[in-house]
Amino acid sequence: MNQIHPLAVVDPEAKLGDNNIIGPFCVIDKNVVMGDNNHLLNNVTIHTGARIGSGNEFFPGASISTKPQDLKFKGEETTCELGDNNSIRENVTISRGTASRGKTVVGSGNLLMENMHIAHDCVIGNGCIIGNSTKFAGEVEVDDFAIISAEVLFHQFIRVGSYVMIQGGSRTSQDIPPYIIAGKEPIRFAGVNLIGLRRRGFSNETIEMIHDTYRTIYAKGIIKDGVAEARLKYPDSKEVEYICSFFENSKRGVIR
The missing domain is CATH 2.160.10.10 (Hexapeptide repeat proteins)
Structure with a gap:
C-alpha cells in the first residue's frame, strides 16, 4: 500500500x-x-x-x-x-x-x-x-561509474567515459575518455584514475595496460596512429578496445 x-x-x-x-x-x-x-x-x-x-x-x-x-x-x-x-x-x-x-x-x-x-x-x-x-x-x-565533482560544466553533445574522476570547477566542450583523471584549467588529461580503478577491483596489470595505452595514444601527433598502435599491442583487451573505440567515435574531439 x-x-x-x-x-x-x-x-x-x-x-x-x-x-x-x-x-x-x-x-x-x-x-x-x-x-x-x-x-x-x-x-x-x-x-x-x-x-x-x-x-x-x-x-x-x-x-x-x-x-x-x-x-x-x-x-x-x-x-x-x-x-x-x-x-x-x-x-x-x-x-x-x-x-x-x-x-x-x-x-x-x-x-x-x-x-x-x-x-x-x-x-x-x-x-x-x-x-x-x-x-x-x-x-x-x-558512461557507468563516472565520478564528477562539484560545479562542473558540460557542453552539449559531449561524452564522458567510465571510471573517470573529474576535478571540481572544470568545464569542457570535448569528450573525456575512460579510466582517467581530468582537471586543471583548461581541462586536460591528468593521469590514470589509479585509486578509483583499484577500488573497483582492477588488477595492477590491467591498470598498467591502460596507462601504457594512453602513453601510446597521446605520444603520437596523430591520434589515429596512436589508436592503431595500442590495438596492436593489446589485441585481446576489452579495456584497450573501449579506449580505442572511444577515441574513434568521438564527435567533438577528446581532451589531451
Whole structure:
C-alpha cells in the first residue's frame, strides 16, 4: 500500500506501484509511471512523462521530467526515464527528452547531489556520483561509474567515459575518455584514475595496460596512429578496445 500524505497531489492518471511514500506538498502529474518502494520527501515534483523504477529517494525541491529548456521543443510527447536505487538530492532538476532522442535516461545506483541539472536527451549510466551544482547541457552521455565533482560544466553533445574522476570547477566542450583523471584549467588529461580503478577491483596489470595505452595514444601527433598502435599491442583487451573505440567515435574531439 502506498503512503500518500494528504497535502500531496497525485493525478488520478498517474500509475504508482506499491509501497511508495509520497510526502507533503509533492506533486505527481498525469502520464507518470512509478515502480515500488520509492520515497518522495516533501516538495518533490514529478512532471508528465516520468518513468521511474523502484527504490529511489527524492529529496526536497527535486523536479523530475521538466519541460526541456530547448526552444526547438514543440510539446511533443517525450519521457524522462530513471532506473532503480538512485539518490536524487535537494533541488536536482532533470528534463525530459525532445524530438531529437525522445527521452532523457538516468540509470541505476546513481548519487545526484544538490542543485545539479541534467538537460534534455542526456544519457547517464549506472553507479555515477555527480557533485553539487554540476550542469549537463543537452544530449550529453556519461558512461557507468563516472565520478564528477562539484560545479562542473558540460557542453552539449559531449561524452564522458567510465571510471573517470573529474576535478571540481572544470568545464569542457570535448569528450573525456575512460579510466582517467581530468582537471586543471583548461581541462586536460591528468593521469590514470589509479585509486578509483583499484577500488573497483582492477588488477595492477590491467591498470598498467591502460596507462601504457594512453602513453601510446597521446605520444603520437596523430591520434589515429596512436589508436592503431595500442590495438596492436593489446589485441585481446576489452579495456584497450573501449579506449580505442572511444577515441574513434568521438564527435567533438577528446581532451589531451
